[in-house]
Amino acid sequence: MIEQDAKPDEKPFLYVVVCAAGIAAGVGGLIAAAQRRGWEVGVIATPVAMNGFFDTAAVETLTGRPIRSAWRTPGDPRPFPPPDAVVVAPATFNTVNKWAAGLADTLAVATLCETRGLGVPVAVLPCVSDALAAHPAYQDSLIRLRAMGVRFGEPYSGEPDRDGVRPEFGWEQALDLVGRG
Secondary structure, eight states, X not given: OOOOOOOTTSOOEEEEEEOSOGGGGGHHHHHXXXXXXXXXXXXXXXXXXXXXXXXXXXXHHHHTSOOBOSOOOTTSOOOSOOOSEEEEEEEOHHHHHHHHHTOOOSHHHHHHHHHHHHTOOEXXXXXXXXXXXXXXXXXXXXXXXXXXXXXXXXOBOOOOOTTSOOOOOXXXXXXXXXXXX
C-alpha cells in the first residue's frame, strides 16, 4: 500500500493508478506529461488492467520502476516513496465504487483508500459508459468521493460523437487537477 520512505531532496512523486479500460493503452502520454512537469512517477495497476490493457514493459521503461499490482511481502523493500499526489486514470465504474465503499481488495483500491488519511491531492479521470454512469451506486460513489476531497475530471464514456469520432481522453487534465501544471 502507501509507502513511507521519502527523501526530501527528490522530485515530487506521483502515483498513477491504472484501471482496466481500453483507453488505458494511452497512459504513457500521461506519464510523459507528468515527467515534463517535474514529477517522478510510479504506476499501480488493477490486476485486470495488467492483462493487456496497456503496454506494461513500455510503462516500466518510461518510469524506470516496476508496475505494482500486488502487495509486497513484509521483507521486500518499498519500491515507491510516499505520494505527493495520486491520479486515477482511467478510473472505471468498478474501481470508483469499490473505493467509495472502502473495499480494499486490490493494491490499487487499498492505496486509494489510504489516500484519505494522507491528505494528498487525488485526481480522477473517469472512463465509464453512460449506461453505467447512470447507476445509482455510481452516482452515490461520486458524491462520497467528492466529499472526501477527490477531484474529478470530465467524464469520458468512450462513445463516438455524431460524426463517429471518439473524443480525446483528457490525460493531462489530471495533472492540472492535482495542481502541478
